[in-house]
Structures are given as C-alpha cells and as structure tokens.
Amino acid sequence: MLTDIERHALRRAVEIAADDGVPLGPNPRVGCVLLSPGGDVLAEGHHRGAGTAHAEADALARATASLTGATAVVTLEPCTHHGRTGPCADALLDAGISRAVIARRDPNPVAAGGIDRLRRAGIDVELDVPEELAAAAAHLNRGWEHGVRHQRPLVTAKLALTLDGRAAAADGTSRWITGEAARAEVHELRATCDVVLVGAGTARADHPTLTARPEDGARVPRQPLRAVMGTGQFPALPTPEGAGEAITLATHDPSAALADLFARGRRHVLLEGGPTLAAAFLRAGCVDELIVHLAPTLLGTGPPGLGDLGITTIADRLDLDLVEVTPLPPDLRLTLRPRAA
Amino acid sequence: MLTDIERHALRRAVEIAADDGVPLGPNPRVGCVLLSPGGDVLAEGHHRGAGTAHAEADALARATASLTGATAVVTLEPCTHHGRTGPCADALLDAGISRAVIARRDPNPVAAGGIDRLRRAGIDVELDVPEELAAAAAHLNRGWEHGVRHQRPLVTAKLALTLDGRAAAADGTSRWITGEAARAEVHELRATCDVVLVGAGTARADHPTLTARPEDGARVPRQPLRAVMGTGQFPALPTPEGAGEAITLATHDPSAALADLFARGRRHVLLEGGPTLAAAFLRAGCVDELIVHLAPTLLGTGPPGLGDLGITTIADRLDLDLVEVTPLPPDLRLTLRPRAA
Numbered sequence: 001m002l003t004d005i006e007r008h009a010l011r012r013a014v015e016i017a018a019d020d021g022v023p024l025g026p027n028p029r030v031g032c033v034l035l036s037p038g039g040d041v042l043a044e045g046h047h048r049g050a051g052t053a054h055a056e057a058d059a060l061a062r063a064t065a066s067l068t069g070a071t072a073v074v075t076l077e078p079c080t081h082h083g084r085t086g087p088c089a090d091a092l093l094d095a096g097i098s099r100a101v102i103a104r105r106d107p108n109p110v111a112a113g114g115i116d117r118l119r120r121a122g123i124d125v126e127l128d129v130p131e132e133l134a135a136a137a138a139h140l141n142r143g144w145e146h147g148v149r150h151q152r153p154l155v156t157a158k159l160a161l162t163l164d165g166r167a168a169a170a171d172g173t174s175r176w177i178t179g180e181a182a183r184a185e186v187h188e189l190r191a192t193c194d195v196v197l198v199g200a201g202t203a204r205a206d207h208p209t210l211t212a213r214p215e216d217g218a219r220v221p222r223q224p225l226r227a228v229m230g231t232g233q234f235p236a237l238p239t240p241e242g243a244g245e246a247i248t249l250a251t252h253d254p255s256a257a258l259a260d261l262f263a264r265g266r267r268h269v270l271l272e273g274g275p276t277l278a279a280a281f282l283r284a285g286c287v288d289e290l291i292v293h294l295a296p297t298l299l300g301t302g303p304p305g306l307g308d309l310g311i312t313t314i315a316d317r318l319d320l321d322l323v324e325v326t327p328l329p330p331d332l333r334l335t336l337r338p339r340a341a
Numbered sequence: 342m343l344t345d346i347e348r349h350a351l352r353r354a355v356e357i358a359a360d361d362g363v364p365l366g367p368n369p370r371v372g373c374v375l376l377s378p379g380g381d382v383l384a385e386g387h388h389r390g391a392g393t394a395h396a397e398a399d400a401l402a403r404a405t406a407s408l409t410g411a412t413a414v415v416t417l418e419p420c421t422h423h424g425r426t427g428p429c430a431d432a433l434l435d436a437g438i439s440r441a442v443i444a445r446r447d448p449n450p451v452a453a454g455g456i457d458r459l460r461r462a463g464i465d466v467e468l469d470v471p472e473e474l475a476a477a478a479a480h481l482n483r484g485w486e487h488g489v490r491h492q493r494p495l496v497t498a499k500l501a502l503t504l505d506g507r508a509a510a511a512d513g514t515s516r517w518i519t520g521e522a523a524r525a526e527v528h529e530l531r532a533t534c535d536v537v538l539v540g541a542g543t544a545r546a547d548h549p550t551l552t553a554r555p556e557d558g559a560r561v562p563r564q565p566l567r568a569v570m571g572t573g574q575f576p577a578l579p580t581p582e583g584a585g586e587a588i589t590l591a592t593h594d595p596s597a598a599l600a601d602l603f604a605r606g607r608r609h610v611l612l613e614g615g616p617t618l619a620a621a622f623l624r625a626g627c628v629d630e631l632i633v634h635l636a637p638t639l640l641g642t643g644p645p646g647l648g649d650l651g652i653t654t655i656a657d658r659l660d661l662d663l664v665e666v667t668p669l670p671p672d673l674r675l676t677l678r679p680r681a682a
Binding site: 161162163164165166168169170171173174175176177279282292294296297298299300301302304305306307308309310311312313314315316317318319320321322325327330332334336 | 502503504505506507509510511512514515516517518620623633635637638639640641642643645646647648649650651652653654655656657658659660661662663666668671673675677
C-alpha cells in the first residue's frame with residue numbers, strides 16, 4: 001500500500017515522464033521522485049531520450065540533501081544493465097534509499113532484475129500501486145513495450161468511415177465525413193505516435209502534411225516522423241514549418257516497412273490511410289489497434305474505407321474485439337483489437 | 342404530483358395496455374385503473390383492438406363498487422368522440438369520478454378534448470406524471486401517433502453491417518455477421534411492429550420466414566404481417582405454423598407501399614432488407630428510425646449493406662442523429678434518426 005504522499009509522488013513521476021519535449025522512440029519514458037523519510041520531495045528526474053541520463057540518475061544528480069532512508073518513486077523498474085549509464089538499481093542502493101515504489105515491471109529481459117536486486121539488498125519494494133497509476137505508467141511506454149516483446153513497432157490504424165463503410169462520396173469528395181472533434185483527435189493521435197504512415201495513393205491524392213496541429217494553433221514540440229510507403233511514383237509530402245522529417249519506404253510489404261521503422265528507433269506507427277494500406281497491414285496481421293471514427297451519415301456509394309482483405313467467405317471474416325466506445329459528437333470513436341488467434 | 346398509489350396504478354395501466362395479446366394497428370393501446378378515494382383498486386381495463394371497448398369503458402364495466410369520488414388513472418387522454426363506443430370522458434363523468442391522472446395527450450384532433458371536458462366539469466386532472474411513465478405511455482403507441490400525425494406508418498429500418506459496411510462476404514455468405522444477442526433482438530423488433538417488409542431480392546435469395554420467434558421457442562401471440570414488395574417474380578414466403586399473414590405489394594414506390602399498409606390499418610413497419618429496399622426508403626425520406634446492428638468484424642469486399650442513395654458528392658450525404666448506442670455483445674446497436682431538414 002502506498003501512503004498518500006507516495007501516491008501523489010507517483011502521479012507526479014508519471015506526469016514528468018510524459019513531458020511533451022521528450023522524444024518517443026527506442027527508450028522508455030520514465031519519471032522518478034525521491035522522497036525524504038519525512039515525505040518531502042528531495043528531487044525529481046526524468047529520462048529525456050536516448051543518450052541522456054535515466055530518470056533515477058537524473059533525480060539522484062539533482063538531490064542536494066542526504067538520501068539515507070529516502071524513498072524512490074519510479075514509473076518503471078530500475079535497470080540493472082550497464083549501458084550508456086550505470087545500473088540504476090545500484091545507483092539507488094549506493095545513495096542509501098531504503099524504500100522503492102515501482103509502478104511497472106520492465107518487460108525487457110536485458111534491463112529487468114532491478115526489483116530483485118533491490119529486495120536482495122534489503123530495500124522495501126512496493127509494487128502494489130493504484131490501478132489507475134499502474135495503467136498510466138504502462139500507457140506511457142506501450143509502443144516501447146510492444147517493441148521489446150515483438151521486435152516491431154506498435155501499429156494503430158485509424159479509419160474514418162460513414163455508417164455504411166464509405167471513405168468518400170462517388171466523386172471522391174470526403175471533406176468532411178467526420179466532425180471537428182474527431183478531426184482534432186487525429187492531431188492528438190499523431191502527437192502520441194512517433195510515425196505517421198500513409199500509402200503512395202494517399203500521398204498522390206491528398207498531399208497530406210501529416211503534422212500534429214492542436215486546434216489552438218500552438219506548436220507541438222514532438223512531431224511524428226512522416227513516412228510514405230510504396231514503390232510507384234508519388235510526390236514528396238508538403239513540409240510546412242515545424243513538420244517532422246519525411247521519409248519514403250520503398251516497399252509494399254508491411255513487415256519490411258515496420259522492420260525499417262523499428263531499426264530507425266520508432267516504436268508506435270499511426271496508419272492514416274488509405275484503404276489499400278490499411279487492408280495490407282490487416283492482411284499481414286500487422287495491426288495491433290484499430291481506431292474507427294464512425295460518422296452517423298450515409299453515402300450509399302463511393303470508395304470503401306477499407307481495401308480487399310482477401311476474404312471471400314463469411315467464415316474467414318476478420319473479427320475484432322470492441323474495447324471501447326466513446327462519443328466524439330456527432331461521431332463515435334470505436335477502439336478495437338484484432339482477436340487473438 | 343402523483344401519490345405513490347397513483348404512480349403504481351399508472352405503471353400498472355401501462356403494463357395492461359401493453360398486453361401481448363392486443364393487436365397493434367389503427368387503434369391506440371390504452372390502459373385504465375380506477376382507484377377508490379381511499380386508494381383501493383376498483384377495476385382495471387384495457388383496450389383490446391378495433392371493435393372492442395375503450396380502456397375506460399372496459400374498466401367501468403368491470404367496477405362493482407361505487408365510483409363516486411374515484412380517480413381514473415389512464416395512459417391516454419380519454420376520448421370525446423362518438424365512435425363504436427360513446428365518449429369516454431362523458432362515461433367517466435357519469436360514473437362520478439372526481440380526479441383523473443392522464444399520462445399522454447391524444448394527438449388525434451378527432452378524439453382530443455377529453456382533458457378540457459373533464460376540467461370544465463370540475464374534475465381535478467393531473468398531467469404531471471413521472472417522465473419514465475410518460476415515456477412508456479408514449480412508446481406504447483408510437484406507430485399509432487405517427488399515423489395520426491403523418492397519415493402513414495412509422496418506419497424502422499434495420500441493417501446488420503460489418504464495421505466496413507458489408508452485409509455479406511464476396512461469395513454471398515452472411516451467416517452470421519451478427520451475434521446471438523443481435524439476432525434475438527430482431528425477433529423482438531418483429532413482435533413490436535405490425536408489418537415486416539422485405540424486397541423481392543431478399544425474398545428470392547433468403548426465403549425468410551419473417552416470424553417473431555423468441556429464443557425459448559415460445560409462441561408469440563402477435564405476429565407481424567409479412568410483406569414482400571416489388572414487381573418482379575419472387576417466390577411466396579415460407580409459412581410455418583403460427584406465422585403472420587403474407588402479402589405482396591406490387592410496387593417499387595415506398596410511399597405507395599406505405600399508403601397500402603396504412604389503409605390496411607398497419608402503423609409500424611420494420612424494413613428488414615435488402616440493401617436496395619433500405620436505400621429506396623431512405624431516398625424517399627420514408628425512414629423514421631434506423632437501427633444498425635454493427636458487428637466488430639471486417640470483410641474488405643462483398644455486397645454492401647446499403648444500396649445506391651443517388652448521392653454523388655459529400656455535401657449531399659444523408660446525415661442522421663445518433664440517438665442511442667447500446668452494447669449487444671459482441672455487437673453494437675446504434676439507433677439513429679434522419680436529421681430533420
């Protein structure tokens with residue numbers, strides 16, 4: 001059980017870990033708060049991306065008072081490996097802490113073991129944190145954790161569909177099928193992923209900028225990498241000021257594209273279209289999450305929102321689990337996951 | 342304000358009005374409970390369809406004690422017209438009641454005026470009933486009320502769709518796109534309508550029985566009229582024991598079909614398919630309510646769930662208001678209404 005002060009400190013650790021200025025990518029986002037035995041905050045620290053100090057080291061470096069008997073509140077299990085920085089578990093022990101609150105175990109076999117090491121050294125390790133905070137700590141790094149487990153980025157596919165499954169009217173017009181709330185959410189989604197990927201057809205037809213632009217026009221410090229995938233001719237993406245880097249993936253194979261992005265240190269890909277790209281990733285089993293912005297409108301005809309899945313009979317349909325239904329008036333957001341085989 | 346006893350009596354009046362054995366059709370379903378000044382139930386009555394006594398007359402006929410000072414609790418405003426039975430407002434006055442609780446005003450100009458007549462005679466008329474009971478009283482007769490106001494039946498269109506708007510796979514197989522809960526609900530829907538209508542294509546392809554069959558195999562006393570609409574060749578509907586009457590409407594015009602059904606005393610039509618019929622009714626502005634059973638599954642190809650609406654550009658899309666979202670695991674039921682122009 002956590003004390004109120006520790007719960008508050010953990011919430012704060014999640015908050016600083018999630019700092020907008022921290023790049024996503026191959027390293028987990030981690031926050032650390034050091035508390036004195038009396039419950040005062042001695043230091044805060046967070047990881048700022050590959051090549052910088054881990055959150056624990058960052059906090060330890062900022063502490064000016066004695067850490068003997070202190071409590072370390074961290075969002076992720078302290079590491080035990082010698083990378084660019086030394087093992088954080090050892091650094092915490094050396095500093096003299098006597099208790100650690102840890103919101104999430106490290107799924108990375110290379111780095112895990114910190115909890116054991118702390119416990120063997122006689123540290124009181126508390127893992128029983130409130131569910132909401134455990135979920136927030138896990139959500140921080142879901143792309144990174146997916147990468148550790150599956151050696152490829154997490155893939156979220158986003159579709160905007162009419163009730164009857166259309167992505168556009170017969171003449172190709174599609175602005176706007178969804179309302180303002182859904183469209184604003186797309187910009188939020190872009191800011192939470194580290195790649196936005198479209199197919200060559202979408203690049204040709206829409207010339208999308210694929211930037212994360214909040215409604216108030218504010219700059220988003222972290223812009224996703226913008227990738228176009230395909231082997232045909234297509235124009236370069238327009239690059240307004242502040243847009244993320246734009247690259248081309250000269251392949252039609254989802255696995256090859258994801259391997260390339262993974263090698264570039266990317267851990268969460270947002271598939272934004274078009275129907276052919278979404279279908280290719282679904283066919284290849286490369287979609288981990290599907291977000292449908294469903295508009296309560298009908299078109300009857302027009303390009304379908306999803307391409308050919310190679311399914312010819314009902315028994316072979318691609319079933320998904322409906323995880324969440326959220327109103328985005330006038331639309332509905334459905335969050336789904338392909339059913340585990 | 343209603344007393345607890347009156348509220349209880351009104352709930353009972355709604356319940357007896359909704360008796361499964363009472364046919365839907367050109368007459369409203371009405372329930373009446375007579376309460377003594379001390380709150381005892383003196384009699385209950387309800388209307389049993391065209392040609393039978395109104396609810397108030399039914400209750401009055403059953404009462405054996407004096408009704409002087411009694412309260413009449415009714416689901417619909419008592420009538421003032423001389424039809425097959427005399428005006429109910431007068432009958433209640435003659436019986437000596439001193440208070441009336443009325444859940445719903447009569448939208449029928451021929452029959453309305455009961456509230457005024459009772460009030461002019463010095464009766465204490467209470468219209469301020471709990472919202473839930475007012476809604477239940479209105480819901481009892483929504484087809485009938487629609488008929489009074491628009492001179493055609495209420496039309497509910499039902500579509501079963503995959504997330505990507507398909508009604509079947511490429512080879513035509515469609516059993517089953519939706520799960521058991523959604524399929525069971527279709528039988529409930531049939532039992533609450535007085536016509537189930539399909540197009541000739543569906544009659545040819547599916548040979549549907551269109552009966553209301555509860556999961557437990559029990560008989561539903563009230564089976565909908567089963568109608569096939571179209572001018573081509575199509576087989577007669579199969580007619581299992583207990584099925585409703587089957588008819589043919591030799592037209593492609595939704596308005597003509599609805600006029601025919603209205604003249605037959607029908608007030609609530611369930612459109613069950615196929616895509617062409619649904620599209621024809623939507624194009625004609627003849628759908629009042631759309632129920633979508635949305636299955637969290639993808640097909641990519643296959644016959645679309647909705648036919649051509651004659652819409653070629655996004656600005657002409659057919660917008661609907663999303664009224665309700667209800668889980669029918671694993672599916673979702675969306676209830677929508679075409680947006681008022």
